[in-house]
Amino acid sequence: MAQVFAYLTHSNGVLDDAALELATAAKAISSSPATAIVAGHGVDAVAASAASIFEKVIKVDHAALSYPNAEVVRKALVAVIPQGSVVLFAHSTFSMDCAPGLSIKLGASFVADIVGIEGVEGSSLKVVRQELGGEVSTHVDVDISAGSVVAVRPGTFAPDEGKGAQGSVTDRSADLGDLSCERKFIEVQTPEAGDVDITKAEILISIGRGIEDEENIQLAMELKEAIGKGAEVSCSRPIVDAKWLEATRQVGTSGCTVKPKVYLACGISGSFQHMGGIKGGYIVAINKNPNAPIFQVADVGVVANIVEFLPVLTEKIASL
Amino acid sequence: MEILVCVKRVPDTAENEFVMNSAGNDIERDDLVYSVNEWDNYAVEEAIQIVEKVGGSVTVVTAADADADEILRREMAMGAENGLLLNDDAFVGSDCKGIAHILKGAVGKGNYDLILTGAQADEGSGAVGGMLAAMLDLPYASLVNRVEVGDGKLTVGREIEGGRREINEITLPCVLSIQTGINEPRYVGVRGIRKVASVEIPALGAAELGIDASCVGAKGAAVRKLDYFVPVKGAGAEMLAGSAEEIADKLVEILKTNGGIS
Numbered sequence: 001m002a003q004v005f006a007y008l009t010h011s012n013g014v015l016d017d018a019a020l021e022l023a024t025a026a027k028a029i030s031s032s033p034a035t036a037i038v039a040g041h042g043v044d045a046v047a048a049s050a051a052s053i054f055e056k057v058i059k060v061d062h063a064a065l066s067y068p069n070a071e072v073v074r075k076a077l078v079a080v081i082p083q084g085s086v087v088l089f090a091h092s093t094f095s096m097d098c099a100p101g102l103s104i105k106l107g108a109s110f111v112a113d114i115v116g117i118e119g120v121e122g123s124s125l126k127v128v129r130q131e132l133g134g135e136v137s138t139h140v141d142v143d144i145s146a147g148s149v150v151a152v153r154p155g156t157f158a159p160d161e162g163k164g165a166q167g168s169v170t171d172r173s174a175d176l177g178d179l180s181c182e183r184k185f186i187e188v189q190t191p192e193a194g195d196v197d198i199t200k201a202e203i204l205i206s207i208g209r210g211i212e213d214e215e216n217i218q219l220a221m222e223l224k225e226a227i228g229k230g231a232e233v234s235c236s237r238p239i240v241d242a243k244w245l246e247a248t249r250q251v252g253t254s255g256c257t258v259k260p261k262v263y264l265a266c267g268i269s270g271s272f273q274h275m276g277g278i279k280g281g282y283i284v285a286i287n288k289n290p291n292a293p294i295f296q297v298a299d300v301g302v303v304a305n306i307v308e309f310l311p312v313l314t315e316k317i318a319s320l
Numbered sequence: 321m322e323i324l325v326c327v328k329r330v331p332d333t334a335e336n337e338f339v340m341n342s343a344g345n346d347i348e349r350d351d352l353v354y355s356v357n358e359w360d361n362y363a364v365e366e367a368i369q370i371v372e373k374v375g376g377s378v379t380v381v382t383a384a385d386a387d388a389d390e391i392l393r394r395e396m397a398m399g400a401e402n403g404l405l406l407n408d409d410a411f412v413g414s415d416c417k418g419i420a421h422i423l424k425g426a427v428g429k430g431n432y433d434l435i436l437t438g439a440q441a442d443e444g445s446g447a448v449g450g451m452l453a454a455m456l457d458l459p460y461a462s463l464v465n466r467v468e469v470g471d472g473k474l475t476v477g478r479e480i481e482g483g484r485r486e487i488n489e490i491t492l493p494c495v496l497s498i499q500t501g502i503n504e505p506r507y508v509g510v511r512g513i514r515k516v517a518s519v520e521i522p523a524l525g526a527a528e529l530g531i532d533a534s535c536v537g538a539k540g541a542a543v544r545k546l547d548y549f550v551p552v553k554g555a556g557a558e559m560l561a562g563s564a565e566e567i568a569d570k571l572v573e574i575l576k577t578n579g580g581i582s
Contacts (some may be wrong), residue, residue: 139549248483308564
């Protein structure tokens with residue numbers, strides 16, 4: 001059985017919660033203990049937290065790893081991971097940057113954004129993925145005979161609560177070799193706050209592609225006015241891409257994280273990147289496509305064209 | 321700057337309802353409406369804007385069957401000068417790595433300063449760009465939502481979590497995967513498509529590209545789809561039925577109970 005590694009991300013000296021999910025995922029692949037990898041600069045505390053979850057931890061410490069530039073991290077991983085291994089990542093903007101290239105350099109197979117592990121038989125790892133924005137799913141057979149790089153969607157596995165592993169940390173920094181690369185990290189820019197703070201809203205009327213036209217955004221604004229205090233209009237990514245609403249109104253992993261009392265998802269298909277930004281509340285989904293993935297996660301669903309339905313709802317509320 | 325943009329013809333999620341085929345091993349693809357992968361339009365637009373600023377030309381390439389001709393022409397109507405179709409029976413069934421391998425063959429046929437892909441396509445892997453870069457030993461940045469051309473290098477912004485942007489300097493030649501929202505892709509009218517209707521699009525196969533057929537296609541694939549399935553209907557949300565008026569009444573009750581409106 002291939003050796004399993006889990007690459008753990010961290011920020012500001014704190015291990016990301018994804019580590020606990022990767023520990024569970026590793027157990028679904030192999031009964032032998034997985035090895036966690038922590039890369040960075042001055043990461044003893046992070047490595048120590050990793051050792052409370054994983055029995056074995058590899059630490060690589062280097063000034064060039066102060067910021068996780070995917071190109072540099074990839075070189076570090078190639079230096080410490082033996083060929084033929086299974087390497088787990090949490091699917092994220094970092095894994096999308098690092099993992100595909102790593103699979104090439106390790107001569108391993110690659111599978112991204114998996115939402116389930118069905119098991120391993122010999123050199124075959126069977127996983128579940130989604131396609132077409134989550135509208136269909138597939139069982140996928142991954143040949144791991146030459147190793148594999150596997151990116152796991154956050155939330156797929158429950159966090160491993162068996163904390164209390166008293167793992168050992170091995171410092172492999174001396175094995176890193178040349179980490180120079182042709183991509184240089186400059187800085188991280190944070191968005192400027194907008195006039196509207198959707199994170200404080202109690203009722204969010206959130207619109208997606210189903211609004212069809214820029215002028216129809218008025219329909220959502222009218223519903224917001226009818227509800228009044230506590231209500232705000234937010235949106236999914238395509239609305240911001242089309243520049244119909246400002247980026248500060250975007251809900252999702254690449255936008256804001258919100259926790260309203262009620263989330264009215266209007267014409268939003270419900271990609272996991274969007275749902276990743278909703279951390280609670282009662283979800284009402286209105287979508288004309290009965291197969292929209294949002295209906296899998298909403299509390300209540302309505303199959304309707306929002307352009308026709310929203311004015312009806314607005315009128316009802318206005319007449320209260 | 322010579323720019324190669326890798327594009328893909330995909331089922332349009334806005335125009336289709338996906339159902340299983342009778343064998344249950346794939347979605348029914350016969351009557352699907354196809355279009356250019358959304359991310360790729362942004363990549364082509366970005367390439368055209370770069371060339372408008374600093375000169376050069378844009379080539380669009382796809383590894384697919386001859387049906388993909390239409391999407392190459394659409395992107396050429398946007399302003400890409402050349403199209404390139406990579407088509408061979410040996411390519412059928414390729415996984416991401418197989419596609420990257422085929423594209424690597426196309427890169428070797430030109431002299432490109434910059435190679436762009438969409439950040440992801442219909443299968444949602446977002447893998448081909450990073451694989452291609454690693455195969456070519458070129459630097460790579462994914463999810464790029466800003467590009468500034470410098471001297472022998474680019475300053476690129478990557479979209480990362482929480483609406484933040486990671487700024488990097490990257491040496492040319494390089495590979496970038498482009499995120500939606502980086503620009504506003506130009507409109508392509510029927511007249512524009514007609515203009516490029518008779519432009520010759522070279523088709524290259526495995527032999528012309530110097531590709532070992534065992535690395536590509538179903539035989540070369542380490543990642544194989546076994547079947548497709550749709551989630552069971554009824555799992556998840558409680559679906560409200562009735563007229564629009566009746567449903568709106570129920571939602572008002574929900575907003576009162578859960579949202580605190582009065």
